[in-house]
Amino acid sequence: MAKKNSFDFSAWIVQNMPKLPTYVAVIVLVAIMVIGHLVYGSFFTPRTISSLLNDNAYLIILAIAMTIPVLTGGIDLSIGAIIALSSVVGGTLANAGAPWPIVALVMILLGTLCGVLSGSLVRWFDMQPFIATLATMYLAQGIAAMISSKPIVLDKQFGLRLFAYKFMIYDGPKNQDLKISVGFLVAMLVLVVAYLIMHHTRTGRTIYAMGAPAKSSAGLMGLRTGRSLSSIYLLSGTLAGVAAVVYMASVGKGQNIMGQGWELNAVASAVIGGTIITGGYGYVLGASVGALVFAGINLIIVRDGTISPEATTIITGLLLLLFVLIQRAITSFAASRTTSENKPEGLDPGAPIDPTSDTGAVGAAPPPEVSRT
Amino acid sequence: MMAKFKPKFDSRMILTLMALVLLIVICAIKDPRFLQIAYSGGRFTGPLIDILRDSAPYLMIATGMTFVISTAGIDLSVGAVMAVAGAVAMTSLENGSGSAGGALVAVALALGVCVLIGLWNGFLVAVIGLQAFITTLIMMLAGRGIAKVITHGQNVQAQNDTFAWLVNGKFLGLPFSWVLATLIVVGVALLMRKTALGIQIESVGLNQSASRMAGIQPRRIIFSVYVISAVLAGMAGIFSVGNVMRVEPAATGMTNEMDAILAVVIGGTSLLGGRFSLLGSYLGAMIIATLSKTIVWLGIPNEATPAFKAVIVIAVCVMQSSLLRKVFADAAKNRRKKVQGNNKAQTPQAEKLKAAKVGAAKEGGR
Secondary structure, three states, X not given: OOOOOOOOHHHHHXXXXXXXXXXXXXXXXXXXXXXXXXXXXXXXXXXXXXXXXHHOXXXXXXXXXXXXXXXXXXXXXXXXXXXXXXHHHHHHHHHOOOOHHHHHHHHHHHXXXXXXXXXXXXXXXXXXXXXXXXXXXXXXXXXXXXHOOOOXXXXXXXXXXXHHOEEEEEOOOOOOOEEEEHHHHHHHHHHHHHHHHHHHOHHHHHHHHHOOOOOOHHHHOOOOHHXXXXXXXXXXXXXXXXXXXXXXXXXXXXXXXXXXXXXXHHHHHHHHOOOOOOOOOOOHXXXXXXXXXXXXXXXXXXXXXXXXXXXXXXXXXXXXXXHHHHHHHHHHHHHHHHHXXXXXXXXXXXXXXXXXHHHHHHOOOOHHHHHOO | OHHHOOOOOOHXXXXXXXXXXXXXXXHHHHOHHHHOOEEEOOEEEXXXXXXXXXXXXXXXXXXXXXXXXXXXXXXXXXXXXXXXXXXXXXXXXXXXXXXXXXXXXHHHHHHHHHHHHHHXXXXXXXXXXXXXXHHHHHHHHHHXXXXXXXXXXXXXXXXXXXXXXHHHOEEOXXXXXXXXXXXXXXXXXXXXXXXXXXXXXXXXHHOHHXXXXXXXXXXXXXXXXXXXHHHHHHHHHHHHHHOOOEEOXXXXXXXXXXXXXXXXXXOOOOOOOOXXXXXXXXXXXXXXXXXXXXXXXXXXXXXXXXHHXXXXXXXXXXXXXXXXXXXXXXXXHHHHOOOOHHHHHHHHXXXXXXXXXXXXXXXXXX
């Protein structure tokens, strides 16, 4: 660092690069609420806040689900289709008289199954994540359409509706109640579990390591990248199944077109929340803030009312693009700072490194994982 | 000069051709009328001719996707671009006259909008350096929004004989759309292989910095492949809506990006870039068109089509994977000589990989 006496803004940016976009997301969330309150009114009311939290519980879960593959530079395009498949199967089972815990379990396990399929394709067959998950997406969509293409309405008394039950936190006057739904609590539980997995387990730390610019470096260090690759898509698929349960409980029906395009919403939420799309940086907590930012922007669009519903995907796309561009600017700025400060000397990037030679030193890593590099 | 332009017809191409024949044979076994070709009113008719007519959009998007993929990129937006082109063309025809000039204006407008979309994608990928899949994913969803905004969310119908002739017309008794699509592919192939453009695209796909050091401008090349892909997708959109003279913004071109990727992968172009085979993609697109017809012919419900195609993508990618090749190579090696400590050490690994392969293949079959 050149100057030490004065505050070096660019150095601060470089140092705090990983956390910066998440800070920005929090600021944007507050800004959206304040601007929304000032322009359209009634944003800071118990009713708006509870609907923002409860109606977007599924989006929070999906954003967390998407963050995990994006951290490694991958993507899971199948989460929307998993919701379609899970909801159709769940609805069919429920109407056939299955008890609700079984229905919920089957819905979640269907997500896991799709995740295992994507994960196996990426891990064993070197498919690029977006091709593998695109294939899973169409597979799930097709199966969902084969089962039923009509909306399957859940019985009002069906046990799964429990997830839509709202606890009264504050009983205000005239509908101004602060309520928290079971679905939102599930989302918070998912957040805590995902946080623990990502930051306090070997798998989580390996996932972060796999997002490094040199994709093979984690494997060369002897980390079990293969196993983590499988767990990434297993986790995102399972979480999509959980989101399907929460969403279906809140809307009370399942359909094969449900969840169409939600992968973009989830990517947008994760990216707004500070997950760098090329991988390596990001937090699950940021993703849930990003989901709320995304929901807040949608709320403004609805309140504004001048934008036609046909244009919403355009707005979503532009929003995602904006944040990706900001990230691109920040990362290239940080990269230019770091490379100009400590240029690599005497490093030969072309030097051949034999990945198998590490096997003996590490010992624990089984051959398939290492040979993936 | 012409001798230089010789499409490679290797063993992989023969396999692709065999797959095409296999599909036709399956349909013929189900009902021999599949092979019937009648000649009436100056045109051939029959299921096989229908396949030719329906193949035009697939040929277009597969060709465009081939170039994008060989620069190690991807264009997920082709289906949405088809919808945009269809929406622009139909809206223009609806408001314009029913004359040949009206059709020309509609085509020009549709392709013009597609050039803009291609420039947008190309700019973001080549100049800003965003990942191709995220850029085109945005366009995949936003494009459908654009198509809906153009038609105000409605399905638009129009009448124009010239425009309809583009698709339903005949040329020497064959569907004009297929003839035109083939001519476009041949033209593009000549452009790629008679000039240095093709080899430049391949070199950018292999190694961007190396190609830059060799004096190629990767940015310009990447820029151009996205524009080419969008224009060809626009042409596909015109073929697609011209068939029924109606655009459905929510359905036109839906899941066609998958078809394009599938055609390219079947044709032997590596998803990792650096190598492309236009003839392979051509055959791949014909297989996709035949497959769509096969699904209808065998009476498989229409809704199952995406799942069906997904299974095929998975199967093709699994067959192309290095893991499977390694398993086969190891098996062959072990058969040849069962000694050598090195080989013995590899055997349990190969067994393990094989077990995993079987497991994943079961997954794929579901």
